[in-house]
Amino acid sequence: MNKHIVSAICGCLFIVNGFSQDKNIEELLNEIEQNNTELKGYQSFVESQQLENRSNNNLPDPQLSGFYLPFGDNATGNYTEYQISQSFEFPTVYAARGKWNESKSQQLASAYANKRLEVLLKAKNTLLELAFLQKRKAIETERKTQSKQVFDQIQRLFDAEQVGILDLNKAKIAWIQEQFVVEQIESDIRILLSKLKTLNGGNAIDGVTSGIALPIEVGTVESLWQEKLAKDPLLQELKVNETASLQNVKLEKNKALPNVALGYNYQGVSGSNYSGFYGGLSIPLWSSKNKVKAAEASYEYQQSNTQVVTTSLYTQFQETFNRYELKLEKYYEYQTTMRNLNSEQLLFKAYMLGEYSFMDYYIELQFYRNASDKMHQMEKELQLLQAQLLKHQL
Template identity: 50%
Template sequence: MYKKTAFALCVCLWSYISFAQTSGIKGILQQIEQNNSELKALREYIKGQKLQLKSSNNLPDPQLGAYYLPFGEHTTSDYTEFQLSQSFEFPTVYGLRNKLIDRQKDGLTLEYESKRQKILMEAEQNLLEVIALNKRNALELNRLKQAKTVFEQSKELFNKGQTGILELNKAKVAWMQLQFVVQQTEVQKRNKLLKLKSLNGGKELVVLESSFTEDLDLPQKESIWRDRLSGDPELRYFRQEEAIAEQKLKLARNKLLPDLSLGYNYQGVSGNNYSGFYGGLSIPLWNNRNKVKSAKSQLSFRQSNTNVQTQIVYTSFEEQFNNYQALLKKYLEYQATLEGLDNESLLFKAYKLGEISFTEYYIELQFFHEAYDSMLEMEKQLYQLKATILKHQL
């Protein structure tokens, strides 16, 4: 009995720990990476492409040829001949092509990493939206509760003849408006969860967080950029394309060397036969014409493109970083001004005591609500912008 109870408790505890580990942003992103249909398909595609690249360096098939010449006027026996041969490119070509294939495989891996980053970035942005909506929903529910209290207070004052029907109707409309806001927030949250479900291969995801757990600090701009240069698949892809072009140039130069053939030959006529080894080589006059020049042009383009694209990415990164710093400064000013204030309670107290009318109470309340909502919107934008700046860490 006790063993069964202990076992059940262990299972529950393990389930709770597992859920806690996967319910956070990192855990959910891991689930999405495993379950995303597009990434699954891309993994299979890349697996096939790598095998195809590997097969491109195989030797050509051996050739077997035979002659049997019984026709025509001749006094000797029929002529027979057969030959078995194997042709191949100059040996150094295979080694260089293997290096090129390795570079191309790395390029396919970077293609997958780039797609993975894009999908996880989209998922993280949606997760941050859901967390912000959870936080917003808790706030709106509290405001709704307060609006209901104000409406009931207005009804009580109306029954006592201390306020008019217009004030009562205003309080009711304000309460109804907040009900609609809560409903809208719920709909927005459901839509974001549907998007996350789609990214998770059709599997449901639970996002319980109603506050952002990470801080808003960022490392130094130069430090982030150094990490991005070495870790961001988008930037690594350009350098990889440059390395592939360089390897193609080396291969094109080596393909100027002649192809070789080796084999065995047999000839038989009039009871006599001859057999021995066969050897041959190609004369590389036409097949590789202009291919080296073309490879040089491709390498030059890739080198220029790497510099241009890196500069474009850096300019975008710098703009994002500057926008983040400006928004963070504004957010901290709002936070220092609004947090710790009890304006809503003070306003309600003044309204309850009859010191201000409902119209005055509502106008002042809306002012503080809009200011606090702006602060929450800035907070969400900061976390989303931070995620974009640090996307190379995904």
């Protein structure tokens, strides 16, 4: 069957029990983004780096120097000299460094965007895990209730000497196992809620109770990849790194120009003095040696790295997309087949009416439950794969 038809048919099949009607998954993720301490700390780091980068483009401090020479024969009086000067790099350097700082700010912004996606994807996966655990808890709680009813019935039959001790023990073990499964799920839910609380800056996540439908249509592989190229921060960071590297080449070329110093100088003895303007020029024979070549080599590396990383990411993306499409098609086939199986409720009614012995009922029940659990597991895996594919949309 055509994969797109499968996607369209299955689009309405996924119901994730775990998000309240007044708080959908986007609202919960927005709350986590606002409260997450790691993101807040990274924002402060970005701000500090941006301020430090701007400070590197300041002028050097003015210099004031003076001489007072009272010792010696002083035939013409004490000698006095002072000078105030301001040095600076060639003016075009500041413009080039300013553009370089803008590129570095974009790098920091891209790094923050990557960190944000990291945190939000982790939070989304945790929310999905929590939703499916809550769904499974409801299922296992119902199974536990049925197991208790079966055990009570076997106990009555045993008391009436209509069944043996083996059937009674098997029924009790089945009930105990279901109790343990529910308790284990409750423990896992508490662990996930604790993780969400940490991600939410120490604030408990509220409103994770009822269900909301999440679409599973992700589009074609090429359209989704083009969307990722335009929006994915990791891919955008590669372009930003190229731009910053190219701007660094321009900066190093400008830094090869002479530095300049201007000032005022005064010299004098009693009754006689001289004053005027001071000017200086540095000749960068050694300080800029090989720096332009190094910057150009770095730029060439960034261009090559962009191509290599983009190709690698595209390969990984295709693998994830193909796994998603294959699992989606198999999920559809699995669900179609499951419709032809007797449900647990029908099996339970048949058993209570005496149509099945305990062992026949238990074997049929385990077969159905295993099939049902497999389908729910596939459903969860599909949602997690989708979260990975649509990470750039967070």
